Amino acid sequence: MTTPPIDTTVIEQRFLAIWSELDGIGREPDPGSGFARFSWTEADFAMRAWFVREAEALGLAVQRDRNGNLWAWWDLPSADRSDAVVTGSHLDSVPGGGAFDGPLGVVSGLLAVAELKRRGVTPTRAIAVVDFTDEEGARFGIPCMGSRLLTGELDPELIRSRTDGAGITLAEAFAAAGVEPDEIGADAELLASVGAYVELHVEQGRALGPLGEPLGLATGIWPHGRWRIDLVGEPNHAGTTLFEDRRDPMLVAADLIHAARRVATEDGGRATVAKMIVIPNVTNGVPSSVTAWLDARAATDEHVSALVSRVLEVVDASAAEHRIDVAVTNESFTSVVSFDADLTARLDALLGGVPIIPTAAGHDAGSLSAHVPTAMVFVRNETGASHTPLETAETSDCVRGVEALARILEDLAGSRG
Ligand SMILES: [Zn+2]
Structure with missing residues (x-):
């Protein structure tokens, strides 16, 4: 039986509905000042609650790992999570951040899964959408905290007593969120289940606009x-x-x-x-x-x-x-990050040839790349503005991003090649 084609009208309607729902969460007090969604604050809890609701509505199994990262699993009937295809990003923001940096990747992941499910696609590898804890490091000054704890790159001993601006320790913040601070750290078993990681992110510069391209792939990340x-x-x-x-x-x-x-x-x-x-x-x-x-x-x-x-x-x-x-x-x-050349070439062919650009911004994909084949998809940001409310992406480009991610997940999870 052949599956029906991707329907971008459905994707757009779902995208706009989610985007307006998230728009009300974690606004800075001054109108027009963007978002303040710091880890383990009211705004972050609201974003996480949205993630759980959305994932469960899609029939995904939500897991909170030992570092507070949220995973939404599309399990196989066999319940085998090995060699899983994982996508995602983060829901936290910098102070006065824009709407797209982080949430676009998580939202696109869930929408891509929704589209595959709507079309009746049957994966042969488990698929997961992940929301990594505290990517921006806005609260404790530790960027990519959740992903670097997962991989073991970050020593929990060295960070538990780190304080935020109000003097609250990282251990206290985790405990208040119900995450046992003594348990944070490397999770080799969970990491080993990830067979590939593809992160979609709003572009944080202005390379794609002048090229007239809505999407790009990343070569790597500057140290x-x-x-x-x-x-x-x-x-x-x-x-x-x-x-x-x-x-x-x-x-x-x-x-x-x-x-x-x-x-x-x-x-x-x-x-x-x-x-x-x-x-x-x-x-x-x-x-x-x-x-x-x-x-x-x-x-x-x-x-x-x-x-x-x-x-x-x-x-x-x-x-x-x-x-x-x-x-x-x-x-x-x-350190410098180079994404997986084979995976990036495969995605490039799948997307019909797109610009491949470096980035000077850190990402959770950088943490994962030393451990699993990793690639990044960028969605055009016409202004090039980043970490400000001026950061933007056209809805039509965001829809193209979801469409691309759906094709990527279907390609990677539909075969064990
Ligand atoms: Zn980001």
């Missing part, structure tokens, strides 16, 4: 890291304290910010200071301390470390000049 730089000086009066008597850490922070841009421009990488904590943060006082975070990315691991070293040389020189104490902590580093 990237985060460094915390603590600059400690001496609090004093902004009016009465002579310049020569000051130890002002803000001056070093300013040099850091400019050095990041200048060095990265010269090196062809990317370096950004986008978060700072100023103590005491008052208008008329020289700060006692400034903590700044440096985000650095480039084409190779060596390239990133050379870039960061050059920036820190500038910081050290500036700190010496202004008599500031400096402490540098590398909070995270993710």
Whole structure:
């Protein structure tokens, strides 16, 4: 019996219904400021509840793993989950994030499954749609937390006592969500059941637009890291304290910010200071301390470390000049990721030849890629804006993405080749 064709009208109706439902979850207080869906907060719980409802309505079996990642399984009659085809992404956001980064991949996965089911497709490999915990690292500063705990790349011992902005530890946040903090960590059995991972994601740059292409595939992910730089000086009066008597850490922070841009421009990488904590943060006082975070990315691991070293040389020189104490902590580093060439070529042929582009953003697919054949599909983002409410994707492109994912799942799960 032949199955009926993919119906993009049905996909579009379902997509729009889900998108308007999710639109009300986790909005920032100011209208137009985007979303704040941090892990294990009310907004995240609401997103997860939606995922469970949607998956169960499709007849999928929902599993929450030891790291809080949610898996929606389309099981075989044999209940064999080995060599499963897995797709998904994350439902959490950065502060003031857009609607697409993360949720588009999860929603597309569920819609692709829905379309296969509607058409009566019978898979020969189990299929799962996954929502990974805390991909953005917005709450605890640990990006791709759920996927890196799963693979064992992240040592739970080192992160349980990490605190969020309100002083709540990661262990407390997991426990409050009903996930046993002593149990988090590598899950070799679950990971071994994943035969392939394909993540669909909104494009986080502007490569596809000028090419006139709605979809692309990723070659890999640039290595990237985060460094915390603590600059400690001496609090004093902004009016009465002579310049020569000051130890002002803000001056070093300013040099850091400019050095990041200048060095990265010269090196062809990317370096950004986008978060700072100023103590005491008052208008008329020289700060006692400034903590700044440096985000650095480039084409190779060596390239990133050379870039960061050059920036820190500038910081050290500036700190010496202004008599500031400096402490540098590398909070995270993710090596270069190359996606599976065979799988990517197979998807490229299936999609009829699409642009294959690199990305400078981290993804859960990067965590999985060292362990299972992994590929990424990008959906065009006309503005190129990312991690802001301006991030966007046309509905017609999102529908193309779901259609592509449905064809990918059918191709991969329909044979053991
Ligand atoms: Zn993302």
